Amino acid sequence: MDISTTKDTPLPSTPPPPAAEEKRAARGATRPGDRIFLGLSRGSGIFLLAIMAAIAVFLSYRAVLAIGKDEGNFFTTFEWNPTGNPPVFGIAVLAFGTIVSSIIAMAIAVPVAVGIALFITHYAPRKLGGPIAYVVDLLAAVPSIVYGLWGALVLVPQLDGLYGWLNDYLGWTGIFEWQGGAPRSMLTVGILLAIMILPIITNVSREVFRQVPQMHEEAALALGATRWEVIRMAVLPFGRSGVISASMLGLGRALGETMAVAMVLSSSFEINLSLLDPGGGTFAQNIASKFSEATEMGRDALIASGLVLFVITLLVNGAARLIIARRKEFSGANA
Amino acid sequence: MSNATLSDKRPSTLRAASLPKWFSWAVAAASVALGLGISAALGLESSIQWALIAGVLFVAGTFGIAARVEGKRQAKDRVATSVVWVAFLLAVVPLASLVWETVSRGVKVLDTYFLTHSMGVVADTEPGGGIYHAILGTLEQVGLATLISVPIGVLTAIYLVEYGRGKLAKAVTFFVDVMTGVPSIVAGLFILSTWILILDMGPSGFAGAMALTILMLPVVVRSTEEMLKLVPNELREASLALGVPKWRTILKVVLPTAIGGITTGVMLAVARIAGETAPVLLLVWGSNFINTNPFSDPQASLPMYIYLQYANSGGSGAAYDRAWAAALTLIAFIMILNLAARGIARWKAPKTGR
Amino acid sequence: MAKRIDVSGLNAYYGSFRAIEDISMTVEPRTVTAFIGPSGCGKSTFLRTLNRMHEVTPGGRVEGKVMLDDEDLYGAGVDPVSVRREVGMVFQRPNPFPTMSIYDNVAAGLKLVGTKKKSEMDDVVEKSLKGANLWNEVKDRLGKPGSGLSGGQQQRLCIARAIAVEPNVLLMDEPCSALDPISTLAIEDLIGELKERFTIVIVTHNMQQAARVSDRTAFFNLAAVGQPGKLIEIDDTERIFSNPSVQATEDYISGRFG
Numbered sequence: 001m002d003i004s005t006t007k008d009t010p011l012p013s014t015p016p017p018p019a020a021e022e023k024r025a026a027r028g029a030t031r032p033g034d035r036i037f038l039g040l041s042r043g044s045g046i047f048l049l050a051i052m053a054a055i056a057v058f059l060s061y062r063a064v065l066a067i068g069k070d071e072g073n074f075f076t077t078f079e080w081n082p083t084g085n086p087p088v089f090g091i092a093v094l095a096f097g098t099i100v101s102s103i104i105a106m107a108i109a110v111p112v113a114v115g116i117a118l119f120i121t122h123y124a125p126r127k128l129g130g131p132i133a134y135v136v137d138l139l140a141a142v143p144s145i146v147y148g149l150w151g152a153l154v155l156v157p158q159l160d161g162l163y164g165w166l167n168d169y170l171g172w173t174g175i176f177e178w179q180g181g182a183p184r185s186m187l188t189v190g191i192l193l194a195i196m197i198l199p200i201i202t203n204v205s206r207e208v209f210r211q212v213p214q215m216h217e218e219a220a221l222a223l224g225a226t227r228w229e230v231i232r233m234a235v236l237p238f239g240r241s242g243v244i245s246a247s248m249l250g251l252g253r254a255l256g257e258t259m260a261v262a263m264v265l266s267s268s269f270e271i272n273l274s275l276l277d278p279g280g281g282t283f284a285q286n287i288a289s290k291f292s293e294a295t296e297m298g299r300d301a302l303i304a305s306g307l308v309l310f311v312i313t314l315l316v317n318g319a320a321r322l323i324i325a326r327r328k329e330f331s332g333a334n335a
Numbered sequence: 336m337s338n339a340t341l342s343d344k345r346p347s348t349l350r351a352a353s354l355p356k357w358f359s360w361a362v363a364a365a366s367v368a369l370g371l372g373i374s375a376a377l378g379l380e381s382s383i384q385w386a387l388i389a390g391v392l393f394v395a396g397t398f399g400i401a402a403r404v405e406g407k408r409q410a411k412d413r414v415a416t417s418v419v420w421v422a423f424l425l426a427v428v429p430l431a432s433l434v435w436e437t438v439s440r441g442v443k444v445l446d447t448y449f450l451t452h453s454m455g456v457v458a459d460t461e462p463g464g465g466i467y468h469a470i471l472g473t474l475e476q477v478g479l480a481t482l483i484s485v486p487i488g489v490l491t492a493i494y495l496v497e498y499g500r501g502k503l504a505k506a507v508t509f510f511v512d513v514m515t516g517v518p519s520i521v522a523g524l525f526i527l528s529t530w531i532l533i534l535d536m537g538p539s540g541f542a543g544a545m546a547l548t549i550l551m552l553p554v555v556v557r558s559t560e561e562m563l564k565l566v567p568n569e570l571r572e573a574s575l576a577l578g579v580p581k582w583r584t585i586l587k588v589v590l591p592t593a594i595g596g597i598t599t600g601v602m603l604a605v606a607r608i609a610g611e612t613a614p615v616l617l618l619v620w621g622s623n624f625i626n627t628n629p630f631s632d633p634q635a636s637l638p639m640y641i642y643l644q645y646a647n648s649g650g651s652g653a654a655y656d657r658a659w660a661a662a663l664t665l666i667a668f669i670m671i672l673n674l675a676a677r678g679i680a681r682w683k684a685p686k687t688g689r
Numbered sequence: 690m691a692k693r694i695d696v697s698g699l700n701a702y703y704g705s706f707r708a709i710e711d712i713s714m715t716v717e718p719r720t721v722t723a724f725i726g727p728s729g730c731g732k733s734t735f736l737r738t739l740n741r742m743h744e745v746t747p748g749g750r751v752e753g754k755v756m757l758d759d760e761d762l763y764g765a766g767v768d769p770v771s772v773r774r775e776v777g778m779v780f781q782r783p784n785p786f787p788t789m790s791i792y793d794n795v796a797a798g799l800k801l802v803g804t805k806k807k808s809e810m811d812d813v814v815e816k817s818l819k820g821a822n823l824w825n826e827v828k829d830r831l832g833k834p835g836s837g838l839s840g841g842q843q844q845r846l847c848i849a850r851a852i853a854v855e856p857n858v859l860l861m862d863e864p865c866s867a868l869d870p871i872s873t874l875a876i877e878d879l880i881g882e883l884k885e886r887f888t889i890v891i892v893t894h895n896m897q898q899a900a901r902v903s904d905r906t907a908f909f910n911l912a913a914v915g916q917p918g919k920l921i922e923i924d925d926t927e928r929i930f931s932n933p934s935v936q937a938t939e940d941y942i943s944g945r946f947g
Contacts, residue, residue: 037582041494044487045507048556051549052510055517055525062528115422123419126747132423139430141603141673143610145638146662149645150433153655162383195429202426215784219847221745223798223854224774226408228415233797237788249516256518258613259642284520288616299532306524310517317516321509349760349775351768408801 059307066300074304080269080290082301089301091308096271097186097280098255098309104190104275105197105254110247112194113201120202121209122231133206140199148263151192156264159183159191163276178276184266187275189282192264193257197250204249208242209235241323248320252313258284283309352404359397359417366392386428390421441663444656450664453635454623459644462653466661468625469640472540473665475629476619476636477609479544480551485601488555489590495556496563497585514553522549523614531618538620540629543636546614551604558600562593595679602676606669612638637665691718691888692758692775692857694739699753700917701731701738703746708734710917712753714907721880721889723899723926726909727941731918732892735909736860739890740776741769757857774802777856777887781863783843785835785850792831794846798854813853820886821849822879841872848879852887859883861891865898877902896942900930908938 067074069087077090116136120129160183167178216234225233262285265278272279281289287302294302370389379385397417402410449465457464491511495504526546530536566589574584590597615621620633621643641661648654694716701709709731716722724732737743738751741762755762762772785794795814796804804810814831818824823845827838835846844864851859861880865873880902883889893899899906907923922935933939940946 031580031582033582034580037585038494038498041490041498042503044490045494045499045503047487048491048507048514048552049510051552052514054529055521055549058525058528058533059521062532112422112426115419116426119419119423123416124423138670138673141606141610141669142433142666143612143638143669145610145612145641146437146666147433149641149658149662150436152645154432154436155429158383161379162387165379165384195426195433198426198430213784215780215782216786218742218745218778218780219784219786219850220797222740222742222773222778222780223801223850224770224772225801226412226770228412229408229801231415233786237786252516252518256516256520258518258520259616259638263642263645284518284613287520287524288613291617296532299527303524303528306521310521313516313518313521314513317513320516321512349757349762349767349771350764351766351771353766353768408803 055310059303059310062300063304063307066297066304069297070301078269078271080286080301082298083295087297087301091283091305093269093271094281094283094286094305095308097267098282098284098312100186100275100280101189101193101261101282102251102254104187105193106247106251108191108194109198109201109250110243113198113246113250114205114243116198116202117205117209118231118235120206122227122235133203136199136202136206140203144196144257144260145263147192147196148260151188151260151264155192156183156188159188163187166276174273175275177274181278182266183276184264185274185276185278186265186272186280189261189265190275192260193254196257196260197253200253201243201246201250204246205239205243208239208246212238241326245320245323248316248323252317252320255282255316256284256309256313257282258288261285262288283312351406351409353409354401354404358400359413362396362400362417363393366390366396386425390425393417394421437659437662437666440656440659441661443660445660445663449657449660453625454640455625457623459647459654460649460651462656464657466637466640466657466664468622469635469637469661470664471625471627472619472622472629472634472636472639473609475627476540476544476547476615476634477605479541479629480547480608481601481605483544484548484551484555484604488552489559489597491552491556492559492563493585493589495560497581497589511553511556514549515557517549518613519546519550519611520613520617522546523617525549526614527617537631538618538633539631540619540626540634540636543615543619543634544629546618547608547611550611550614551608554604554607555601558603559593559597562596562600563589565596566592595682599676599680602672602679606672606676609669609672610638610665612642615639616642637661637668641665691886693718693756694858694888694890695754695756696739697754697756699735699738699751699755701734701743702748702750702752704748707917709738709909710919712920714920714923716888716890716905718888719884719886720904721884721891721902722905722907722923723903724890724892724907724909725894725896725899725941726918726921727911727946728894729914729918730909730911732907732909733862734918735920736862736890736892739858739860740778741772742778744769774798774854775856776858776860777851777854778860779844779847779851779862779864782867783840783847785838785843785846787834787836789835790832791827791835791838791846794835795849795853797850802854817849817853818846820852820883821845822875822882823849839872841868841875844868844872844876845879848876848883852883856887858888858890861889863892863894866894873898896930900926906930908933908935908941910937910941 066082070089071086072079072088072090074090076092077088078092080089081087082089120133124132163178163183166176170176171178212235216238217230220230220233261282265281265285267281267285267289268279269281270279283305287306290298290302366389369392370385373388374385394414394417398410398414401413451467452465453468454464491507495507499507523546526542530542530545531538536542570588570592571584574588575581615636616639619636619639621639622633622635626632626634641658644654644658644661697713699709699712700707712735724736726732734743739755743749743751751763757775761767786797789797792814795817796810799810799813815824818827823842826842835843838846865876868876877898880889880891891902903926905923906926906929908921908929909918910921911918921937922933929938930942933942
């Protein structure tokens with residue numbers, strides 16, 4: 001449905017220019033009921049903005065308090081000891097772990113999600129596609145704590161064999177070296193995050209692929225394209241920006257995921273080149289794990305790291321929204 | 336070109352060597368057998384390994400045979416098909432395992448006793464106890480969050496659809512989107528920094544509910560907005576033309592038309608926050624005892640209960656059993672909400688919509 | 690290159706619904722055959738059975754024979770993908786690939802069959818665009834997106850794309866219904882030129898158009914809504930429009946129904 005028509009003025013008179021209308025609606029609302037109602041609804045909108053501003057302001061305030069007392073460099077220190085004397089803490093390890101686990105998750109989840117989305121829209125028998133899409137929808141609602149429990153008690157014991165294998169054949173790279181400890185490492189976190197963000201990326205990609213106009217696919221078919229060539233010529237180019245923004249949404253979730261990571265990762269404050277050996281941590285996981293034993297100073301330090309996470313997820317989500325918005329304009333212009 | 340060339344018998348261009356229909360199934364079966372064989376021969380234990388071997392064999396085998404018989408283009412097409420199938424199966428396995436493990440391990444201790452008792456007198460490592468206090472906590476926290484966020488969210492959506500133009504509305508729209516992406520732990524930290532660290536309040540269900548509100552608000556706004564946009568303008572105009580003031584038009588005509596969709600959106604939002612653990616961990620702390628008052632002292636909640644049972648289990652089977660049973664309860668709750676929400680959406684869908 | 694189409698006893702279904710019933714006809718090479726008839730009479734469906742596009746529609750199914758010279762399109766072991774290489778199609782709404790340039794649109798089919806050499810490709814693109822009477826209008830902006838062209842130009846671009854792979858038959862499904870009169874005229878002229886090289890079948894709602902461009906005209910009709918469409922008669926265009934042998938044809942042409 002076209003937004004511009006649905007947003008059209010509900011006033012019976014000819015619509016004034018949009019900018020003027022709000023003022024007019026406010027001025028013209030002589031009835032107390034109208035004024036109160038407009039005030040309430042606008043107030044709610046302002047309240048929402050206020051919350052966002054407050055999040056940024058208060059997190060920054062506490063973060064500044066903490067960083068002021070930090071004897072280490074907040075961005076480069078490989079240590080988290082805010083309660084020590086003097087307090088020393090830095091986010092280098094957390095940033096590294098967050099980025100590494102998210103990259104692994106994306107590397108696994110995006111291709112697989114695109115595959116499932118294509119499966120649902122173009123490959124599965126029609127009777128199968130609908131129910132699968134529905135189930136994937138429901139899986140997106142499974143809470144992360146359950147993924148965490150499953151990851152810790154079911155997935156981790158299954159990974160021993162795979163880890164041994166990676167060590168045998170790819171251990172020489174250094175990245176897949178394994179000392180033989182419990183497989184509660186960054187790779188495990190990445191795999192679990194991939195499974196968690198799979199439904200959301202699949203859902204959005206599926207919607208985009210479904211919107212590919214029939215006529216473009218038929219154009220490719222009529223040229224004598226095989227199914228795969230149709231997908232490459234008509235479906236993937238059309239859906240590319242949608243898949244990118246879906247991936248960004250998934251990335252946003254992976255970056256901020258807390259409990260599941262805290263439950264499967266055996267964290268430590270060092271950077272380990274190997275993805276298979278325990279070590280490292282993520283912003284969110286560190287907050288959850290360190291919180292219960294933290295003093296006020298400790299909490300402020302955690303809030304400081306949370307602020308960094310907040311900014312990162314804002315950037316990632318903002319980018320995703322921008323891509324979606326650009327895509328809307330593009331398809332609107334060509335409609 | 337003359338007519339003569341037309342009658343020339345050219346070799347058939349339409350018929351191409353093609354593999355029989357059962358080809359893919361045969362390659363799949365062979366790959367699985369080989370995968371199992373190889374892992375048995377090498378003594379590999381994990382089922383992940385033979386599945387990976389089988390998957391690679393399937394794709395490679397399909398390409399090899401198809402390229403030889405049908406040609407490169409067909410082979411590429413077949414490989415794409417098999418890769419898509421493998422991707423699908425690859426994803427199905429963990430997700431099915433998640434559901435299966437939760438159900439099969441969860442039913443072990445899940446009974447009415449479990450649902451109606453707390454952990455008050457049970458040590459973490461002992462069997463017994465239940466989730467009554469956690470259910471209570473979840474209901475109260477989620478209920479409070481819903482009470483706060485539904486009016487604010489719906490009003491915001493009304494502002495955006497019925498009044499909003501100009502910069503303020505644009506800003507609100509943008510930040511609603513941004514808010515959707517705020518990680519739950521950050522929402523928790525925000526309430527922690529203000530309510531607990533600055534206002535010096537203790538942990539309570541209400542503190543958790545405020546963090547949940549931040550997570551729930553954008554979802555309510557977005558879904559309500561979508562629903563209000565579906566209400567046809569003719570309805571509004573008809574009401575306004577009768578001399579009904581705008582606010583009464585919204586309350587009496589627009590909202591009732593969209594109420595089904597709004598309810599659906601709210602239920603989906605509730606389902607989303609009911610599983611949140613991180614803010615509860617920071618603000619409500621969790622508890623083994625029944626605390627009916629959400630405004631003071633730590634409280635339990637279902638996700639928090641799962642985490643505590645896992646974290647404080649000391650590896651005890653009894654605690655894990657309770658964690659699974661609570662997980663099953665939580666999933667059941669969320670799934671029922673989801674299914675009911677979809678049911679309402681289908682049942683109450685505006686007849687003129689889309 | 691042009692080939693003869695010989696259809697016998699063809700039925701097409703959507704699921705269990707029979708859309709067209711027992712159609713037999715012959716289309717001679719290097720002629721233009723127009724399909725006319727009221728909406729829903731199955732002429733587009735029939736057209737789509739001629740390059741096996743009908744079975745792309747969910748539930749689409751075909752029975753009967755379509756011989757392209759001496760090969761049955763529906764014979765055992767026939768690959769629909771190769772059929773569509775031999776029988777090109779132009780659709781109702783111009784549908785250039787939106788993400789591709791003009792050049793890439795024309796070259797799209799060639800790339801599929803593996804033409805690699807740039808010079809070869811350039812030649813074919815130029816030849817096809819000239820063949821579609823579009824070369825002069827776009828030769829300076831081959832790298833620009835095809836979606837930036839006007840509707841009529843887009844449709845000619847689609848024709849260029851279809852003829853670039855040198856098919857034997859060109860099917861056109863109401864190619865002018867989304868175009869203005871001037872663009873329509875340009876396409877009609879083009880059809881007249883293309884029939885030197887291809888067998889052309891065109892579905893049209895516009896009877897003047899059928900009279901203007903076609904050598905033979907087939908009239909389709911259906912007994913009632915929900916009944917399958919049938920071929921009522923096929924004859925030389927001149928005869929169909931002056932002295933049809935079936936009453937229903939005359940009624941339709943003189944505007945008494947449809």
